[in-house]
Amino acid sequence: MPKTETQDEKKTDANDGAEKEGGDEGIDRFDREQLHHFMREMLLYRRFEEKAEEAYAIGKIGGFCHLHIGQEAVALGFIGPLQEKDYVITAYRDHTQALAKGLEPGPVMAELFGRDGGVSRGKGGSMHIFGAEQRFMGGHGIVGAQVPLAAGMGWAIKYREEDQVCVCFLGDAAVNQGAFHEAMNMSAVWELPVIYVVENNEYGMGTAIERVSAVSIEERGEGYGVPTHSVNGQDIIETWSFVEDLVKEVRDGAGPQYVEARTYRFKGHSMSDPVSGTYRSKDEVEEKKEKEDPISVLRERLFDAEIMTQDELEALDEEARKVADEAVEFAEDSPFPSEEELYTHVYAELNEHGRLFMDGRDR
């Protein structure tokens, strides 16, 4: 597809940027503590998801459960640089983003277990993790539905004349929903402070993106007057640096942004789907795990730069496992919601003015 100059001008690639500025803008930008923090966080996400996987296998978690294993650097890279007051919204693959936005591992795990101590009181489950206080706005099960919602948050920020930013995650397959296109246009027209991040893990369930999109994911953001970018979502240093700069710009009024984060899902689409099969080979998955695991990528960079030792890594991992274990304990210890909870939260008002809902009570 021929590109116009404006499109080219608007497009940035974090790789190019890094090269232009001397190649190792990368790691020098961060101090030791920050780099260790990256590792600590990503290990926590990984161990948390592995615990969820275990719990699902023994029936403690039910329904659909979509793991983010392999995509941890995208969660951390796009959420870590935000402030508490900023908004985050995503689809159903939402556990690690919730942790990244500051939700406690215990209540998130309890939500997966369907317990009263869960962040959504056990009513939402794996696909619907919410933390209003932390401005983590979910957790949405209908592909693409969160995109206009993000525009709404951007709208509200402008309306109140504040300087927050909203980060909206969506899958590569979600760009085929009309809602995405409508939201992109409105965001551009009204210059909304929203960063749309397409987590391009190459597949929507069993469908490779090339089979359902005539142009690349990066190009799918074009045509709306929204600047488009692409980053290596397996490299936390690259992603974090890029996002930190971008968030500053958006906070200063740069308007909506579209970023492709190139990543890969290491597990099946959900816990009930196979890791590989007709749609992708086992070898492909193994190779990605071998070469593009965001945790290994960071580990190699830190080892090479002598910023972390094997012992330190092991200690961090130990700590992550402990937190994940404690999250499971918290979930186990939390009771199931009481039966009265069935009819709470349907409406803000509880049947005070006649029959708002039919609760089976004789009247």
Add this chain to the structure above:
Amino acid sequence: MPEITYREALNQALAEEMERDESVFLLGEEVAEYDGAYKVSKGLLERFGPRRVVDTPISELGFAGLGVGAAMTGLRPIVEFMTFNFSILALDQVINSAAKMYYMTGGQIPIPMVFRGPTGAALQLSAQHSQACETWYVHAPGVKLVTPGTPADAKGLLKASIRDDDPVAFMEGELLYNMKGEVPDPDDGDFVIPLGKAEVKREGADVSLITHGKMVNLALQVAGKLEKEDVDVEVLDLRTLRPLDVDAILASVRKTNRAVYLEEGWPYVGIGSQIVTTIQEEAFDYLDAPVLRVTQADVPMPYAKNLEKLAKPDADRVVAACNRVLYRD
């Protein structure tokens, strides 16, 4: 008769109709290379090729509309929704295009197509993935609605739906796909069940338990339970919600004088509301008790296992409703 699963019955119906009529094609997410999210279209890509078994992007509004457009030219598309929950995105094309086209063109342009997929709750899929969508479809004049509860009905009714000249919503159930039942052998001739015919799944004299779709199986279970207490339950499976077999409903109620409607959906303006209206309008004098309904609780489906169980219709609640219309304690 051979025993096959509900899934296989649907697969046979699709294959037979595609074989029979070149204008039939299947369109939806993951229907081709993945054999369908629930494997209903297994083997069809291999057999009919990518021209007639088509994987779509996740664009429900777009591909439902594309189906309607193709139907406007006389093709017979079958649009599969991975589940009907996602078809809510496509409702504009279903209701504003498909349902009204024949009428607003003064009969020039019929829409001979099928929208199909699972409806209703499976297990712990939470609020956005556990909806019985019947009411949304049946509300609009112009769409037919078919809800098979057994493998034989799945096959015979799907074949009739594909041949029908109106848009038909055909609602299956995730928890039904593995269910086995007798279905006539394809070698014994074309097996088609006409739309609009209810079926008495179990004869009884004391109370009419009227239902549709997946709930037929729960109704039969309850009938078995109550039989042990000498209550003779008649289970009437509507099978098609539009056109509605009013005669079958009235015949049953005139016989038993008591009725309970059982459905998976919400009570508020649910399918049962329509059935109760029909009964009170046309068989009021035959009733010995108010008609009761057993439905999902009037709440979005909760995720927590215990709350989900409480929200769904179950055998105990159906038994209790039957006992109430019988004034039994």
